[in-house]
Amino acid sequence: MRAVPRWGDQLKQAFAEPNLARLLLIWGIWVAADWTVVIATSVLGYQLGGPAGIGLVGAARALPGALLSGFVALATDRISRPRVLAGSQVLLGLVSMTMVWLAMTRAPLAVLVVVIGVNSVLVAVVRTTVLATVPQVVRTPAELIAANSAMSTVGGLGTVIGPMVCGVLLSVAGVPAALAFPAAVLVAGAVAARSVKTAFQPPRHGDVGGWRRALEPMLGFPELVRPRVRVVTGLNLLQLIMRGLLNVFVVVLAITVLGSDGQAGTLFAAMGVGSAVAALVVLGTAPQRGIRWFAIGIALWGVPVVAIGLWPNAVLAWVALAVLGAGSALVDIFGNSQLSRLFRDQVAGRAWGAFSSMLAGGIAIGAMVAPTLIEQLGLPGAMMASGAVLALVPLAVWPWLRRLQEPVDAEALAVLGRVELLAPLPALVLERLASASRKVTLADGEFAVREGEVGDEFYVVVSGAVSVQRQGREVRTMGPGDGFGEIALLRAVPRTATVRSVGASTLRSIDRGSFMAAVTGHIGADRTAHGTAEQWLRDDAARDRIDPRGGPGTEH
Numbered sequence: 001m002r003a004v005p006r007w008g009d010q011l012k013q014a015f016a017e018p019n020l021a022r023l024l025l026i027w028g029i030w031v032a033a034d035w036t037v038v039i040a041t042s043v044l045g046y047q048l049g050g051p052a053g054i055g056l057v058g059a060a061r062a063l064p065g066a067l068l069s070g071f072v073a074l075a076t077d078r079i080s081r082p083r084v085l086a087g088s089q090v091l092l093g094l095v096s097m098t099m100v101w102l103a104m105t106r107a108p109l110a111v112l113v114v115v116i117g118v119n120s121v122l123v124a125v126v127r128t129t130v131l132a133t134v135p136q137v138v139r140t141p142a143e144l145i146a147a148n149s150a151m152s153t154v155g156g157l158g159t160v161i162g163p164m165v166c167g168v169l170l171s172v173a174g175v176p177a178a179l180a181f182p183a184a185v186l187v188a189g190a191v192a193a194r195s196v197k198t199a200f201q202p203p204r205h206g207d208v209g210g211w212r213r214a215l216e217p218m219l220g221f222p223e224l225v226r227p228r229v230r231v232v233t234g235l236n237l238l239q240l241i242m243r244g245l246l247n248v249f250v251v252v253l254a255i256t257v258l259g260s261d262g263q264a265g266t267l268f269a270a271m272g273v274g275s276a277v278a279a280l281v282v283l284g285t286a287p288q289r290g291i292r293w294f295a296i297g298i299a300l301w302g303v304p305v306v307a308i309g310l311w312p313n314a315v316l317a318w319v320a321l322a323v324l325g326a327g328s329a330l331v332d333i334f335g336n337s338q339l340s341r342l343f344r345d346q347v348a349g350r351a352w353g354a355f356s357s358m359l360a361g362g363i364a365i366g367a368m369v370a371p372t373l374i375e376q377l378g379l380p381g382a383m384m385a386s387g388a389v390l391a392l393v394p395l396a397v398w399p400w401l402r403r404l405q406e407p408v409d410a411e412a413l414a415v416l417g418r419v420e421l422l423a424p425l426p427a428l429v430l431e432r433l434a435s436a437s438r439k440v441t442l443a444d445g446e447f448a449v450r451e452g453e454v455g456d457e458f459y460v461v462v463s464g465a466v467s468v469q470r471q472g473r474e475v476r477t478m479g480p481g482d483g484f485g486e487i488a489l490l491r492a493v494p495r496t497a498t499v500r501s502v503g504a505s506t507l508r509s510i511d512r513g514s515f516m517a518a519v520t521g522h523i524g525a526d527r528t529a530h531g532t533a534e535q536w537l538r539d540d541a542a543r544d545r546i547d548p549r550g551g552p553g554t555e556h
Contacts (some may be wrong), residue, residue, distance in 0.1 A: 003169035015150070017137065017138075019070045019137040019196050019198060020134075020137045020376075023133060023137055024151060024154045025154075025192050026089070026130065026193055027130055027154055027155060027158070027342060028155065028161075029189040030130070030186070031154075031155045032158040032185065033092070033096075033182030033185055033186055033189075034182070036166040036169075037096065037099075038343050039163060039166045039170075040099075040103075040175050040179050041057050041179075042054050042057055044112065044175045044179075045058075045112065047175070048106070048109040048112060053109050057112070057116055058122060060113040060117045060398070061119070062364075063360070065121050065123055066120075066361065068098045068121050069121075069128060070218060070221060070352065071354035072124060072125050072155040073128045073349040073352060074350055076349025076350070077346060077347060077350055079134060079202060081136065081196075082133070082197070083126065083193075083194075085130065085190075085196070086191075086193035086194045087128050088122050088125040088129065089186045089187075090187075091122050092182070093183045095115060095119045095185045096182045096183035097550045099112070099115055099119075124356055127356060128349055128350075128352040128353045129349065130151075131336065132349040133196070134151070135340045135348070135428055136198040136345075139427050141431070144337050144428065145282075145333065145337045148336050149279050149282055149333050150279075152276065152332055153279040153280055156275055156276035159272055165178075165181055166178045191362065199424070199522055199524055200345070200522055200523070201520075201521060201522070201526070202521065203242060203346050203516060203519075204520040215420060217348075220353050220355075222348075222353055223343055223347050223351040223354065224351065226342075228342055231397055232294070232404070234337060234354070235295075235394070236331070236335055237358055237391070238298070238390060239362075242301050242386060243301075243362070243363050244365060244367040244368075245366040247363070247367055247370075248370035248371065248374070249374075249383055252374060253267070254369060257313075258313075267318060267321050270318045270319075270322040271321050271324060272325060274322035274325025274326040274329070275328050275359065278325070278326035279329045282329070282330065284335075291402070291405045293334045294334035294401070295394040295401055296327070296394075297329070297330025297334065297335070299395075300324055300326060300327025301324060301327050301331070301387075302387040302390025303323075303390075304324040305383050305384075305390070306383065306384050306391060308321075308387055309380040309382075310381055310384065312379075316459060338404065339355070341428065341432070344436075344513075344514070345432070346517035369514060373386065394462065411462065412439075412508050413430060413434040415460055415461075415462050415481055418480075419460055420483075420517065421525060421528045422483070424522060425518060425524075429518050433515075433518050436511065437514075440507040440509050441504070441505075442500075442504065442507065443503035444501060444503050446501050449485060449496065450495060450499065451471070451497050452495060455485055455494070455512075456511065457485060457489075457509045457515075458484075458489060458512075458515045459480065459483065459484055459507045460481070460483045460509075460510075461478055461483075461505065461507055462504025462507060463480055463506045464479075464501065464503055465505060466502060466505055466507075467499070467501075467502050468497050468498070468499050469500070471472040475497070477502060478499075484499055486515070486519075486532070487533045487536065489512050489515055490529060490533050496537075514547040
C-alpha cells in the first residue's frame, strides 16, 4: 500500500467526506462569486465615475473588511459556524441584488461605494468562518493538509470560472446580469452551509466578564504574535508586502518593458496556473514536512522576482511567475495548515479575522512602497532587492521554523487520549491540548490540589499514583490515564477533594481556558465531562448521607 497516495486519490478522499465536500463547494462558489463582484463593480465604478470611480470601488472593497474583520469574526467564535456561514452568504446574495438594482437605476457612485463596503465586511465573515471551520471537519494533521490543498485547488477553479462567467455576462447582458450571477449561486452556498454538521459547538467561557468581555473582539490580534505563531505570521506578512509590490511591478513591467498593458493579465494568469498545479502536486504530503514546504513557498516569492529583475523578458517572466504562483500555493496550504493547528479554537475566528486585516495591510504597504522603490532603484533594482529579501529570510529564521517541526510530546498525547472525558476529541484538538499542557512532577506526599481551594487546572496522571481524599479520608487512588479537576472548572466551584502523590508521580496539567475551550466546545466531550462530573457529585452526596465525615468520592 502506498504511504502517500496520488493526488487524485487524496482529492477523492477530501470530497468523500460529506462535511468537507460541502465546505469545498461553499469555498468554490464564494471565490467565483467574489471575483464576479470584483470585476463587475469595477466596471460599474468606471461607468459612474471614470478611473477615480474604480479607485473608490477598490478602496471600499478592501478597507471596511480589513478594519472590521477582527470584530465581526467574533460571531464565528460565539455562534455555530455553519449558521454564520449560511447567514453571511444569504446577506451577500441580498447585497448583490441591491447592486443589481443600483446598476439598473444608475444610482450615484457614493451609494454604490457604501453598499460595496457592506459587501466587504460580509466577505471577511465568509473567509474567516470557512478557514476556522476547516479544522472542525477533519480529524488529523494529514487530513488538514489534504483539506487545505483541496481548498486551494477549488479556489483556483473558482478564480477561473468567476472571471470567465463575468466576462461573458458583461459582453452579452451588461453589469446587472453579471451581478445577478453571484446573487443566484450564493443561495446554493447558503444551502450547503446549513447542511454542514460538526461535533463542535461554541465553547463556554466560565467567569469571563467586565473589561475582558469588552476586549473579546480584539483577541485575534494577540493570537498572531503568540510564541510559535509569530514566526509564521511574520513570514506571511512579508509575503503579503511582496504581493502588493508585485501588483505594481507586473503592470509596470508589462507596459514599460514588454510593451503592452495586456501582458499584465497574461502574467497574472501564469501565477494562477502555477498555484493550481502546485496545489494538486502536494496533496497527500506528510504534515511533518509542512514547515519545510512553507519555507520553500516563501522563498519562491523571492527567487523568481530576482530572476525577472536580472533578465526581464516575456517568456522568462511568465515562467518565473508560474513558479511564484506555485510558491503562493505552498504558503497558503502549509501556512494555513500550521496556523489552523496553532490557533486556539475558541479564538480561531477572530485570529483569522486579524490575519485578514494583516493581509490587506501588507498588500497596501507593498503597493504604496513600490513606486518609491522603482523611482530610487529602477524596476530591475527594485525587483532584485525586494526579491532577495523573500529569498533569504526563510534561511535566517529557519532555526525558529524548525522548532515547529518538532512533534508533540508523544507520551502526553497518548495519555490524554486515554482519559475518558477527552477521548471523544479528534486528534487535532488533543494535539493542541498536549501542546498547551505542562509537566508537573510531584514528590511523595506532595499535594496536587487541596479541598476547598480555587481550581484553575485539569490534571492527568502520567506515571505513578495519587491519593484522593475528602475531609481527611482517602477515598480512591488514581493511576496513569486518570484525570481529575474538572468539577471545579465546569461548575465554577471550589475543589471538592484533596489529591496528593503516593510516591513520586508525574502529571500533565491543562489550564482552565484550554480545557474549557476544548471540552465544552465539542458536543461529545462536553456531554461526557458533565455526565462524569454529575455522577461523582451524586456519588459523593449519597456517601456523605451515609457517613457525614466523608466517603468515597473524588475531585474530577
